[in-house]
Amino acid sequence: MNLSSVAVLAGIVVDAWLIAFVGLRGRRPWLQATYAACALSYLVLGAAYVGTNEHVLGSLDGTAVLGVMLLANALTAILVLSLIHGETLTRQRSIAFLLLVPVPGLTALAPVARWTPATAYDGNAVGGFLVVCIGIALAESIYARTTSRLLGTQAFRLILGIVSLIIAGPVYSYEVDLLQGTTLAGANIASPIALACFALVALQADPFRITSRPARGRTGFGRIPSGEAIAFEETRPKYAVGAARAESADGRATLVIGRTPPASTPSGAAHATITPSRNAAAQALTTASEFLGSTRGGLVVLEGLADLAVLSEWAPTLEVAVRLRHVARSTGSTVIVSTSRLTDSERRALRDLQFSWWTLPDPAQEIEAILAQSFGGGGARLLAAFCRSRGLQREDLTPDHVPTFIAFLQGAFAELSGVVAGIAGHSLRTQLEAAASVLRAFADQGAVEVAHGKWPSHTSSQTETELLVTAAEYWKGKEMEELFAAADQLSEREPLFEKAKAVFVEQLGDAGDSLLRAQLARLGKRPEDLTRADLARIADRASIDLGSLSDVVDIPEEKDRIRKQIESIRQRLELIVEANR
Amino acid sequence: MKRLPTNVDGLDEVLGGGVPEGNIVLVSGAPGTMKTSLTYHVLHAHALEGVRGLYVSLEQNRASLLDHTEGLGYRLDDTGGKLSILDLGTLRKKLTGSAEQPWMDLFKLYTQGIRKSFDYRVLVLDSLDALEILAKFREPRREMFSLIRWIRDLGCTTFLLGELPADRIIGADPRRAAYAKHKEDYLVDGIVHLRLVRQGEFGMQRQLRVVKMRGTRHDTGYHALVFDNGFRVTRGFA
Numbered sequence: 001m002n003l004s005s006v007a008v009l010a011g012i013v014v015d016a017w018l019i020a021f022v023g024l025r026g027r028r029p030w031l032q033a034t035y036a037a038c039a040l041s042y043l044v045l046g047a048a049y050v051g052t053n054e055h056v057l058g059s060l061d062g063t064a065v066l067g068v069m070l071l072a073n074a075l076t077a078i079l080v081l082s083l084i085h086g087e088t089l090t091r092q093r094s095i096a097f098l099l100l101v102p103v104p105g106l107t108a109l110a111p112v113a114r115w116t117p118a119t120a121y122d123g124n125a126v127g128g129f130l131v132v133c134i135g136i137a138l139a140e141s142i143y144a145r146t147t148s149r150l151l152g153t154q155a156f157r158l159i160l161g162i163v164s165l166i167i168a169g170p171v172y173s174y175e176v177d178l179l180q181g182t183t184l185a186g187a188n189i190a191s192p193i194a195l196a197c198f199a200l201v202a203l204q205a206d207p208f209r210i211t212s213r214p215a216r217g218r219t220g221f222g223r224i225p226s227g228e229a230i231a232f233e234e235t236r237p238k239y240a241v242g243a244a245r246a247e248s249a250d251g252r253a254t255l256v257i258g259r260t261p262p263a264s265t266p267s268g269a270a271h272a273t274i275t276p277s278r279n280a281a282a283q284a285l286t287t288a289s290e291f292l293g294s295t296r297g298g299l300v301v302l303e304g305l306a307d308l309a310v311l312s313e314w315a316p317t318l319e320v321a322v323r324l325r326h327v328a329r330s331t332g333s334t335v336i337v338s339t340s341r342l343t344d345s346e347r348r349a350l351r352d353l354q355f356s357w358w359t360l361p362d363p364a365q366e367i368e369a370i371l372a373q374s375f376g377g378g379g380a381r382l383l384a385a386f387c388r389s390r391g392l393q394r395e396d397l398t399p400d401h402v403p404t405f406i407a408f409l410q411g412a413f414a415e416l417s418g419v420v421a422g423i424a425g426h427s428l429r430t431q432l433e434a435a436a437s438v439l440r441a442f443a444d445q446g447a448v449e450v451a452h453g454k455w456p457s458h459t460s461s462q463t464e465t466e467l468l469v470t471a472a473e474y475w476k477g478k479e480m481e482e483l484f485a486a487a488d489q490l491s492e493r494e495p496l497f498e499k500a501k502a503v504f505v506e507q508l509g510d511a512g513d514s515l516l517r518a519q520l521a522r523l524g525k526r527p528e529d530l531t532r533a534d535l536a537r538i539a540d541r542a543s544i545d546l547g548s549l550s551d552v553v554d555i556p557e558e559k560d561r562i563r564k565q566i567e568s569i570r571q572r573l574e575l576i577v578e579a580n581r
Numbered sequence: 582m583k584r585l586p587t588n589v590d591g592l593d594e595v596l597g598g599g600v601p602e603g604n605i606v607l608v609s610g611a612p613g614t615m616k617t618s619l620t621y622h623v624l625h626a627h628a629l630e631g632v633r634g635l636y637v638s639l640e641q642n643r644a645s646l647l648d649h650t651e652g653l654g655y656r657l658d659d660t661g662g663k664l665s666i667l668d669l670g671t672l673r674k675k676l677t678g679s680a681e682q683p684w685m686d687l688f689k690l691y692t693q694g695i696r697k698s699f700d701y702r703v704l705v706l707d708s709l710d711a712l713e714i715l716a717k718f719r720e721p722r723r724e725m726f727s728l729i730r731w732i733r734d735l736g737c738t739t740f741l742l743g744e745l746p747a748d749r750i751i752g753a754d755p756r757r758a759a760y761a762k763h764k765e766d767y768l769v770d771g772i773v774h775l776r777l778v779r780q781g782e783f784g785m786q787r788q789l790r791v792v793k794m795r796g797t798r799h800d801t802g803y804h805a806l807v808f809d810n811g812f813r814v815t816r817g818f819a
Contacts, residue, residue: 555699
């Protein structure tokens with residue numbers, strides 16, 4: 001076996017390994033199929049050369065080899081286009097595959113025009129087609145390298161692969177021709193290098209793993225308009241996640257891309273967790289575009305834009321936002337990006353892109369403003385009492401907490417039933433019902449209404465701008481000292497067990513109640529006897545006592561999720577202990 | 582109708598290609614009829630093809646189950662992480678402190694949570710009877726109805742293992758036999774019955790019968806179930 005046969009044979013082995021590697025590791029079926037077809041065509045060319053050179057095969061039909069050679073080059077161009085424009089290629093796939101159209105025609109004409117693999121790079125139609133294919137791939141890669149911060153590194157690898165194909169293909173053929181040596185008859189000795197470069201680019205930009213992926217095809221429509229990208233300006237991505245839940249409930253295919261998976265309660269929306277890597281921005285782009293490509297009219301909520309900026313730097317992240325807007329427009333879908341945790345300069349840069357900009361309030365501030373309308377300055381006290389009773393931080397409050405908060409207010413009012421009666425009691429109840437009604441109306445509003453409507457905090461602050469405090473304003477809520485005191489006492493007197501139970505149930509669903517009771521049983525306590533010290537002990541031992549919940553699962557992601565829930569329980573219990581100190 | 586092949590030689594022919602996807606199938610039989618092995622075989626074969634499956638074991642712990650199944654040649658490592666075992670048997674021992682553990686809630690918490698992160702398509706619950714005992718069903722029929730409806734909402738093909746006493750089956754008239762304690766045989770979509778039958782003076786033979794399979798024209802007779810480097814159901818058994 002001569003040296004060239006050995007080299008080409010080694011290349012075949014590498015090509016085959018790469019096909020298997022990409023096939024097993026990749027998460028983009030169309031790209032994997034294109035890659036496999038491209039690599040297989042190079043593999044066939046190599047095998048044909050080795051077979052004939054080593055006299056294992058009889059003389060092969062030159063036209064067939066030429067056909068495979070044309071196919072390999074056309075598929076190389078299509079593969080490179082897919083790797084660069086993956087997010088939009090779902091719609092333009094048919095256009096890219098037009099490159100395959102001349103292949104059968106040129107192959108059919110080859111015997112007539114006496115085109116062979118050896119003369120493929122001569123100045124004829126075949127040579128012209130090959131130049132067009134490789135030229136498109138190279139030009140696109142160079143353009144991406146020079147213009148894109150997101151694809152810069154990947155484009156460099158693509159250029160490396162294409163240039164190696166050119167050197168081992170046409171350049172080598174011309175040299176052999178000049179030296180009157182034997183050509184490789186279409187086989188390209190650099191195909192393993194090029195395919196390795198392409199594989200690296202393909203796998204580094206692979207989508208994140210998606211949980212609970214909805215069915216493919218057109219989805220239902222929610223209330224958020226389609227065909228655009230919307231920036232949700234909010235301190236924490238509360239409305240962004242809420243919008244995902246609401247749209248998903250309306251039957252719309254929805255994907256949330258974020259740092260951490262959602263809590264235990266299923267929202268119906270699919271979730272992709274950002275994994276820490278320098279390619280996180282490119283991966284987020286492919287995750288979103290593949291999702292929107294397969295579920296037309298869907299919704300992607302990118303709540304972790306700030307995380308992408310940290311992992312992949314801001315310029316590539318900004319480019320992701322721009323490209324996602326393009327994807328949203330071309331697929332009739334919606335992309336929501338949350339500005340949560342972005343710096344001021346990043347926020348300004350995003351604003352300069354002229355996204356639809358929805359500014360959303362902090363629900364805690366709005367709830368407080370609503371309370372202020374009924375209870376004056378005492379509203380803040382009521383809210384603080386509620387947060388204490390539930391072991392919540394004020395900034396954790398979302399509109400979802402409103403029903404529980406109203407129940408808490410009603411509990412405080414019930415405490416007063418023996419103290420406040422008659423007209424005063426009736427007046428207090430009226431005030432309470434008015435506040436509850438406004439709170440419910442606020443909680444029922446989705447992101448669309450809140451972004452375009454008037455916020456309670458704006459309404460109530462209008463008088464403040466006039467720097468005038470009316471007597472009515474001054475006395476508002478003053479007569480309700482009893483209610484505030486009752487709420488304070490309620491938050492203090494509400495059995496510790498109820499507070500702890502709320503935490504367990506929030507994290508572990510219905511099983512949480514019984515698991516907490518089991519913990520109490522271990523301490524030999526009844527729920528009504530639970531003390532702060534017991535709760536501190538339960539918190540201390542949570543990771544050990546509840547750790548077995550994650551030990552029985554053999555799926556790393558699930559183990560991790562359960563551990564996080566247990567850690568969250570521990571932290572929240574400590575907060576309750578601290579608040580009751 | 583899409584079907585999930587069982588990958589058991591002969592059984593898919595009996596079932597007209599396999600179990601309709603999304604069906605809930607009760608696999609009932611006396612101890613020693615290979616319910617666990619047969620359903621594990623289905624999960625393992627699908628995992629080898631890349632279809633994810635979850636085996637929920639309430640009786641055996643993970644190590645014991647793996648000892649048993651690897652002894653039959655079903656290596657978990659070969660599945661590349663596509664087969665998961667939820668070891669609630671071990672959790673039973675570790676979660677002490679109260680006899681009133683919320684097993685039904687825990688079962689739902691895990692199976693729903695794992696569905697989100699692992700997206701399994703085939704579920705095996707070993708066994709329905711163990712869950713009933715642990716969860717202390719107060720109104721068994723109502724709670725069984727609620728459980729099966731909940732499992733149906735998971736949207737995956739499910740095999741529920743049901744224990745039958747040995748003496749009820751051997752020699753019983755199949756037309757009068759009951760396959761479940763609380764009429765869950767009316768609630769499920771399919772019933773596969775396994776039994777041991779005396780053969781001659783000393784021998785015993787395992788037999789399988791597809792009693793019911795919604796959406797399927799199937800053979801209702803008993804067939805020999807043979808394990809010999811994999812399961813095989815021989816047709817035309819009289």
